[in-house]
Amino acid sequence: MASSTAKASRSAKIVPLETGDGPIGKVLRVATKPVPSSEPHPAVDEWGRDAKFVDAFAAIARLRWDVSVGGQQLLPKSGPALIVINTRPLALTPVLTALALSEALDRPVRFVGRPDVVPFGPLLRRIGGLLAIPEEVGGALRAGELVLMGAEGTRNPRHAGKVDHHLVAAAIREQVPVHVAATLSTMFSRSARIEVTAALRSGRNRRRGPLADIELAEQAQRRLQDLLDEIGGTRTGVPVLGWFGEG
């Protein structure tokens, strides 16, 4: 009995680290802070998009951009679609457009073009990035996702670049509508605009082979250029900055 009493008194002195009052205890308490297991939604979805992280990122992006979205009602409320946008080099247009459309539609919009290297790849995956591989785009469309891809980047914000027909082919294979969205922004202003169009109609002569991919990609580029011409340049009211807005 004596030995067991001593054992009990010894065990009573053992205090778990996280219950200590010192700085280590405080750090451990924060690090092991319980997460409610009854959370209605998991933090990442089946493609690795983290809704909470997206919300935080969008809040920061709103400090820089004031995006107005038009034509979002033309996109499906549920079900898959491929959206082609114009991009500029190093402008992160697909990321910002995907965030703005996600907010406008209240559903995740994924963008194509994340790298597969740390730390940028995992970071962009958290906000809905996909690899620029046709099979990856096809898989997301098959899963009923809205996928956004950028045309080739151009220095002139009012010129639509070439559209990758390999990625567009995924939409044809999955029989998914293809929309075009023109984006307009300048580096000197907060305001940015996104204008979405109705789904492209395929030509009268339906192709069965790879020409269908190329023709649809060219059609998307032409429609994108028409849309950019219709929107016009960014009006800043300042002569020099206005010239920048025109490209």
Place this chain on the structure above:
Amino acid sequence: MGSELGSLVASLLESEPWVGSLEGIDVDPPRRRLRRAVFHLIDPRNRARVFEVVTRFNPHVVIHVAVWEPDARANTATARRLTEDAALSILGAAAECPALQHVVIRSAAEIYGRARGSLTRPDESTPINPTSEFGRMAAEIEATANDVGDRAGVTVGILRLAPVLGPHVPSPLGRLLRQPAVPFSMLADPPFAVLRDLDAAQALVAAGRIGLAHPLNVVAPGAITALQAIRRGHHLPIPLIGPEWAVVRRVSQLFGAPVPEHVVETLHRGRLIDGSRAREDLGVWPITSTPGVIDSLYAWPSVVHVISPTAPVNEGAA
């Protein structure tokens, strides 16, 4: 039948109306009480004995679950040997059975590999490119099974299971996540998906019932990252960048939780698969979501104190 998954499959098969008689082989005894099944404790290296038992039974359907995940029940070298021996001896003997109509194989999602530029969620049409030892083992089992199917003229159904976890399943990933302090990749922290043992067993039984004749991915809905899993379990996350993983793996092994190559790959590169086709083809789908499986992993108490209601209460005395 000796593994957790194997004995679970056997107990589910016992209640299936299409199953007449049921026999199983393993190197370990069953972990559940089986009422109808006949169990044979045979080392897979003993091919003559395996051949004798299998050909005498002459099965219509073979469900091959004898896949040893590295560092789950045996170290990597032993797991590879046992898996190879079991695949050769059992499937080889089954090929000689005249009644054989159908073979179901337990494979693994690790078979797709996680090489740079590989798809985030590979589906069944994605070419296999294993990048870990467990993935290569799965590829070899599939090759053996397909060879047996071609030679014997029977259909082969392959279930590529996401990492199988459960409160009682020996799994290196589960063991690592249950450590008091758990390492994770700070720069990547990629998402992965898992599968509960019961859902895996139900998928294997359904594959046997419908006579599945192609590969299928089976995965629980949802995904989770290592940090999120650690925080759900209220454990201490240890952020790692890269080179220190080698040290952490050795230390973890000393504490009884070895971290094999495929688990490191999961923690660095993630492990997601597209399991949508299984819903249509099998008619059953995993009920427990990935976060739910992780919760059940942590909900398992290591020690259950059972207090007898008749025992006298004597505080302060031993």
